[in-house]
Amino acid sequence: MTAEQIFFLLTAAVILIAALMVVTVRKLLHAALWLVLVLFGVAVLYAILQANFLAVVQLVVYIGAIAILFIFADMLTRRDLRDRPGQTRFNWWVAALLGLAIFVGLLSALLSVPNVNRTPAALPTDTDLVAALGTALVSPQGYVLPFEVASVLLLAALIGAVYLAGVNKKS
Amino acid sequence: MSFWNDPINFLADWLNGVLTGWGLPAGWATVLVYLVGITVLVVFAMVLDIGLVWVERKVVARFQDRLGPNRLGPFGLIQPFADIIKMVIKEDITPAGADKVLYNIAPVLSAASVIMLWAILPLAANIYGVDLNVGLLYVVAMGALGTLAVIMAGWASNNKYALLGAFRMVANMVAYEIPMVIVLLIPTILAGTMSVIGITEAQRDIWFALLSPLGLIIFMISAIAELGRSPFDLNEAESEIVAGFHIEYTGMKFGWFYAGELLHAFTFGGFAAILFFGGYAGFFGLEKLPAFAWLNLPLVQAFFFILKAMLGYWVIMWVKYSMPRIRIDHMLAFNWKFLVPLSLILLAATAILHKILVVLPTWQYALGMFVANIVIITATIEILRSYGRRQRLAEQRLSPQPVEN
Numbered sequence: 001m002t003a004e005q006i007f008f009l010l011t012a013a014v015i016l017i018a019a020l021m022v023v024t025v026r027k028l029l030h031a032a033l034w035l036v037l038v039l040f041g042v043a044v045l046y047a048i049l050q051a052n053f054l055a056v057v058q059l060v061v062y063i064g065a066i067a068i069l070f071i072f073a074d075m076l077t078r079r080d081l082r083d084r085p086g087q088t089r090f091n092w093w094v095a096a097l098l099g100l101a102i103f104v105g106l107l108s109a110l111l112s113v114p115n116v117n118r119t120p121a122a123l124p125t126d127t128d129l130v131a132a133l134g135t136a137l138v139s140p141q142g143y144v145l146p147f148e149v150a151s152v153l154l155l156a157a158l159i160g161a162v163y164l165a166g167v168n169k170k171s
Numbered sequence: 172m173s174f175w176n177d178p179i180n181f182l183a184d185w186l187n188g189v190l191t192g193w194g195l196p197a198g199w200a201t202v203l204v205y206l207v208g209i210t211v212l213v214v215f216a217m218v219l220d221i222g223l224v225w226v227e228r229k230v231v232a233r234f235q236d237r238l239g240p241n242r243l244g245p246f247g248l249i250q251p252f253a254d255i256i257k258m259v260i261k262e263d264i265t266p267a268g269a270d271k272v273l274y275n276i277a278p279v280l281s282a283a284s285v286i287m288l289w290a291i292l293p294l295a296a297n298i299y300g301v302d303l304n305v306g307l308l309y310v311v312a313m314g315a316l317g318t319l320a321v322i323m324a325g326w327a328s329n330n331k332y333a334l335l336g337a338f339r340m341v342a343n344m345v346a347y348e349i350p351m352v353i354v355l356l357i358p359t360i361l362a363g364t365m366s367v368i369g370i371t372e373a374q375r376d377i378w379f380a381l382l383s384p385l386g387l388i389i390f391m392i393s394a395i396a397e398l399g400r401s402p403f404d405l406n407e408a409e410s411e412i413v414a415g416f417h418i419e420y421t422g423m424k425f426g427w428f429y430a431g432e433l434l435h436a437f438t439f440g441g442f443a444a445i446l447f448f449g450g451y452a453g454f455f456g457l458e459k460l461p462a463f464a465w466l467n468l469p470l471v472q473a474f475f476f477i478l479k480a481m482l483g484y485w486v487i488m489w490v491k492y493s494m495p496r497i498r499i500d501h502m503l504a505f506n507w508k509f510l511v512p513l514s515l516i517l518l519a520a521t522a523i524l525h526k527i528l529v530v531l532p533t534w535q536y537a538l539g540m541f542v543a544n545i546v547i548i549t550a551t552i553e554i555l556r557s558y559g560r561r562q563r564l565a566e567q568r569l570s571p572q573p574v575e576n
Binding site: 003029030033036052053056057059060063064065067068071072075128129130131 | 198202273303304305308309311312314315316318319322323326334337338341345348364365
């Protein structure tokens with residue numbers, strides 16, 4: 001077992017335990033912070049896969065923006081699950097079985113892929129991967145259309161938010 | 172390879188040789204050498220931090236027309252050690268009703284978010300932790316971890332002042348992150364890379380401070396806001412919320428916040444040096460002359476880098492001790508209505524001009540970029556002035572008795 005595999009198994013264990021804590025812990029703020037740990041673990045997975053850009057963007061977007069927004073909203077609310085007796089519904093075991101079935105299905109689908117056990121080819125060191133990603137996003141042969149559609153969608157959301165939050169001067 | 176040309180790799184190879192000589196497998200020896208390297212880097216940053224305590228106290232004293240610490244040792248140099256001893260032996264209080272785990276993690280996370288920045292800080296061409304090709308985004312990501320630490324401290328203390336401080340800090344950091352990210356794109360455009368080493372190497376002939384002085388100013392403003400230092404120190408406004416998010420922390424736990432803040436300020440001085448003043452290189456091509464070849468020695472480069480970082484740190488202190496605190500609505504309005512549009516305009520102008528002018532010789536290119544920045548600065552000041560005049564006139568018209576002057 002290589003050091004990389006040990007590191008992967010440790011990270012995966014941390015992610016799974018933290019994900020379980022997100023749904024079982026009873027304080028809302030603690031759940032948000034466990035979620036931060038899950039997202040951080042996913043960033044570590046990206047880093048293990050040498051996807052530096054995705055790893056850092058995961059930190060900036062998910063922890064820096066979304067998780068902080070969650071926590072901010074949590075802080076302004078008092079409602080948490082400590083006020084209620086039970087946290088699970090009577091048919092929780094159906095959901096658990098379903099989850100297990102999906103996991104087994106995905107695993108068998110993955111194992112049926114030929115050569116799933118081979119070691120990955122080393123990434124080329126002479127090309128700048130971030131530059132390649134940037135070029136792919138704006139080149140017509142690449143992903144320029146989805147990229148621009150997403151940009152327009154975000155712009156529309158931005159204008160909508162400004163309109164909703166803006167003071168109506170007529171009234 | 173000798174010690175003077177490549178000190179870190181020389182020592183690492185030597186240590187690797189010793190460890191494999193003892194019979195360790197090569198893979199484990201590499202892991203151990205990396206661990207030792209990380210420890211040395213962190214210890215270096217923390218020891219530097221002890222020095223910064225003295226620098227900060229001495230400089231603030233001069234700004235406030237005092238002498239500063241001068242009893243312990245020459246020029247009060249032993250004072251920081253006395254400070255540390257005092258902090259370590261103080262009583263460690265955890266308030267009743269505090270969220271104990273979060274309360275104890277927060278100071279560690281706060282200091283860690285700063286020390287992690289040192290992983291990508293190049294002291295010299297071959298003295299650095301790692302050369303990330305997404306270095307600048309990494310800086311933003313670590314800022315996000317710092318925000319998280321502040322939230323955790325404010326929430327876990329179970330204190331209304333601490334929570335208010337945390338709220339203000341988050342509003343501050345989330346808002347000023349945007350001009351920061353936009354202005355970090357300017358060195359990225361000019362150098363064509365996000366790696367801090369690449370950005371430093373691109374400034375061997377000319378500093379980016381000369382190509383984009385406005386970018387430097389916006390970077391310094393948003394860096395000070397990100398640090399939460401005066402005039403943006405609403406998170407610990409003594410006159411309103413006592414000490415803000417770290418109100419309940421005593422002893423060394425407070426020490427971690429304090430040490431983290433000082434090191435953060437110095438680190439942002441270092442980033443200003445890297446992004447705009449050429450970092451360890453940037454001698455305007457002087458090092459290519461045979462008589463100045465010694466400028467390429469790593470320890471000399473590290474000396475110049477620390478010097479430039481100290482200058483940036485000094486500017487941050489200068490602002491901190493000369494400016495009064497600003498109100499939160501002014502702070503947010505300044506960011507959203509002024510800094511964000513200005514940095515967007517600057518980014519667009521820089522990107523277009525860079526594409527057009529990059530074919531010209533260096534001095535024409537530099538002159539074009541510099542003039543464009545000056546034009547933007549002048550236009551901004553002119554717009555602000557006319558807006559201010561209109562505001563004043565409107566107030567005079569509204570008031571029943573016009574002010575005579």
